[in-house]
Amino acid sequence: MSKDVIAKLEKAVLDMDEDLARASAQEVLSHKVNVVEAVNGGLIKGMKIVAEKYDKEEIYLPQVLASANAFYAAFDILRPHMLAGAKGMGKKVVIGVVEGDIHDIGKNLVKTMIEANGFDCIDMGRDVPIEDFVGKVVEAKPEFVAMSTLMTPTMKSMRRIMEGMADEGVREGRKVLIGGGPIDQEFADEIGADFYGDDEGQAVAWLKKQG
Amino acid sequence: MSEMTPLERVVATIKRETPDRVPVILYFQSAAQFAAVRDDYTWHELLSNPTKLYKNVLQQHEVYGADNFFLPLDFRVDGEAFGSKCEYLLKCGGGMRMPVVTEFAIQSKDQIDDLEVPDPQKAGRCPVILETIKKLSKKYGNKVPIVGFVNSPPDVATDVIKGHYSTVLPMMATDKPAMHKLLKKIADFEIEFGKAMLGAGAHALATVGGGFNNLTIGPDQFREFVAKYQAQIVKGVAAPYCFHQCQNATPFMEDMVATGAGAIAFHELVDLKWAKEKFGNKVILAGNVGVSDADSVMYNGTPQQVEEATKKAIEIGKPGGMFWLSAGCEVHHALPEKNIYALIQSAKKYGKY
Numbered sequence: 001m002s003k004d005v006i007a008k009l010e011k012a013v014l015d016m017d018e019d020l021a022r023a024s025a026q027e028v029l030s031h032k033v034n035v036v037e038a039v040n041g042g043l044i045k046g047m048k049i050v051a052e053k054y055d056k057e058e059i060y061l062p063q064v065l066a067s068a069n070a071f072y073a074a075f076d077i078l079r080p081h082m083l084a085g086a087k088g089m090g091k092k093v094v095i096g097v098v099e100g101d102i103h104d105i106g107k108n109l110v111k112t113m114i115e116a117n118g119f120d121c122i123d124m125g126r127d128v129p130i131e132d133f134v135g136k137v138v139e140a141k142p143e144f145v146a147m148s149t150l151m152t153p154t155m156k157s158m159r160r161i162m163e164g165m166a167d168e169g170v171r172e173g174r175k176v177l178i179g180g181g182p183i184d185q186e187f188a189d190e191i192g193a194d195f196y197g198d199d200e201g202q203a204v205a206w207l208k209k210q211g
Numbered sequence: 212m213s214e215m216t217p218l219e220r221v222v223a224t225i226k227r228e229t230p231d232r233v234p235v236i237l238y239f240q241s242a243a244q245f246a247a248v249r250d251d252y253t254w255h256e257l258l259s260n261p262t263k264l265y266k267n268v269l270q271q272h273e274v275y276g277a278d279n280f281f282l283p284l285d286f287r288v289d290g291e292a293f294g295s296k297c298e299y300l301l302k303c304g305g306g307m308r309m310p311v312v313t314e315f316a317i318q319s320k321d322q323i324d325d326l327e328v329p330d331p332q333k334a335g336r337c338p339v340i341l342e343t344i345k346k347l348s349k350k351y352g353n354k355v356p357i358v359g360f361v362n363s364p365p366d367v368a369t370d371v372i373k374g375h376y377s378t379v380l381p382m383m384a385t386d387k388p389a390m391h392k393l394l395k396k397i398a399d400f401e402i403e404f405g406k407a408m409l410g411a412g413a414h415a416l417a418t419v420g421g422g423f424n425n426l427t428i429g430p431d432q433f434r435e436f437v438a439k440y441q442a443q444i445v446k447g448v449a450a451p452y453c454f455h456q457c458q459n460a461t462p463f464m465e466d467m468v469a470t471g472a473g474a475i476a477f478h479e480l481v482d483l484k485w486a487k488e489k490f491g492n493k494v495i496l497a498g499n500v501g502v503s504d505a506d507s508v509m510y511n512g513t514p515q516q517v518e519e520a521t522k523k524a525i526e527i528g529k530p531g532g533m534f535w536l537s538a539g540c541e542v543h544h545a546l547p548e549k550n551i552y553a554l555i556q557s558a559k560k561y562g563k564y
Binding site: 016057059060061062063065066069102103104105108127152153155181182183184187 | 377381384426458506
């Protein structure tokens with residue numbers, strides 16, 4: 001039973017089937033299947049396959065986001081039942097698209113993969129005012145801050161968030177990663193960010209390496 | 212050869228004749244901010260008032276020296292026509308901000324059937340655009356090409372349905388019938404809006420494939436959800452039409468050309484030499500001096516470097532004609548203004564036939 005329902009979760013993610021994902025998550029609970037095993041062996045396994053297919057350009061963002069929707073349809077049901085200590089690294093990441101930019105596809109993708117790997121994401125959304133971004137870092141004291149932008153003009157917002165964090169005394173003690181079309185590691189170095197990632201795979205790999 | 216008017220120059224390229232020099236055709240959009248600041252207009256004032264918009268747009272040719280006028284200046288006209296609401300805020304990380312959708316016309320795909328195709332003579336800011344085109348046509352109609360902008364249907368879809376890209380992208384994978392129903396309605400509107408702009412005095416139309424690019428969709432999806440509707444618009448408006456695709460359009464170029472658009476414009480990521488060799492005798496190419504990325508020459512370079520890049524693009528694109536010198540994407544408000552001048556002046560310097 002346990003194997004069947006875990007396989008169904010994986011299938012739901014691969015088939016982009018939100019209804020199957022919700023039903024399978026309910027089945028996990030009603031049959032008292034180990035929730036952590038179900039998330040890892042079903043949902044996360046499915047998302048990893050999706051990510052591999054995306055890397056090989058076998059599928060593109062429409063399918064990836066549809067799979068992510070199925071992932072969350074089940075994950076939102078199962079998350080409250082996961083044991084606190086079993087949630088991967090359990091570290092906090094404040095993530096958002098910086099002020100002036102509404103392009104949040106990449107951010108959502110990174111967030112999904114970060115959560116699938118056990119980090120707690122505080123999603124600030126898109127076009128996040130600089131003071132709100134900094135304020136959330138002050139309030140939540142996350143281990144990591146992740147910012148993205150797709151546009152050249154709004155790169156400046158990243159710099160201002162870095163300055164805001166320094167002004168508020170919360171730059172120390174946390175690491176900052178950035179991503180997005182127009183930027184690179186050189187820009188990350190220039191504004192004092194710790195890491196630039198090309199995609200969600202690089203972001204997750206770097207986060208996991210930080211311990 | 213005696214100096215042509217910009218209209219004669221562009222028409223010559225369309226007729227596959229030799230103009231006096233390479234035309235400079237720009238998607239002059241948020242760079243309108245420079246003039247707006249000088250005139251003390253907010254974006255809302257500028258985009259909502261035909262007199263102010265006219266005064267701003269005419270500077271594309273009169274002040275900067277481009278061979279065309281381009282409007283609307285922003286991307287939200289089409290979504291607003293369908294009933295979405297926008298905010299125009301001044302505060303932004305990079306300066307002034309274009310309008311953003313804050314209330315969507317429909318909340319879910321279940322409402323697509325109820326969505327009416329708007330009348331461009333009445334809906335949203337369309338009348339402002341039409342009135343501005345009439346003003347431009349009255350003064351410049353016989354000498355400077357007026358290019359009306361119709362946004363690409365999938366991009367408009369993200370402004371119409373709640374959830375933006377996070378709704379539209381997955382819908383392409385999980386509910387194609389609903390996606391096509393929405394895109395058909397938008398394409399029908401774009402045809403009517405395009406015709407209305409032509410009726411008001413525009414000489415040509417242009418579009419931008421923005422968010423649906425090589426970073427988000429594959430070639431099959433581009434063909435199914437982007438190119439198909441561009442082809443419908445090209446056929447429906449039956450006018451000179453330029454199709455710009457953001458990011459790296461290399462995998463999509465065949466499909467872009469197949470839409471029947473008379474001109475194809477593309478980002479600096481596309482190899483101009485490759486494009487010229489492959490498509491240069493089939494369609495007018497417009498490109499592609501770097502403007503988008505942080506290390507692009509127009510954003511980060513000096514005027515001298517812009518001149519070098521412009522000279523290089525002209526050396527590749529000019530032979531045989533059918534080439535417009537352009538930036539790789541919109542001319543935007545974060546560029547040093549001197550680099551916009553450098554691009555246009557360099558084209559005049561090196562573009563003579």
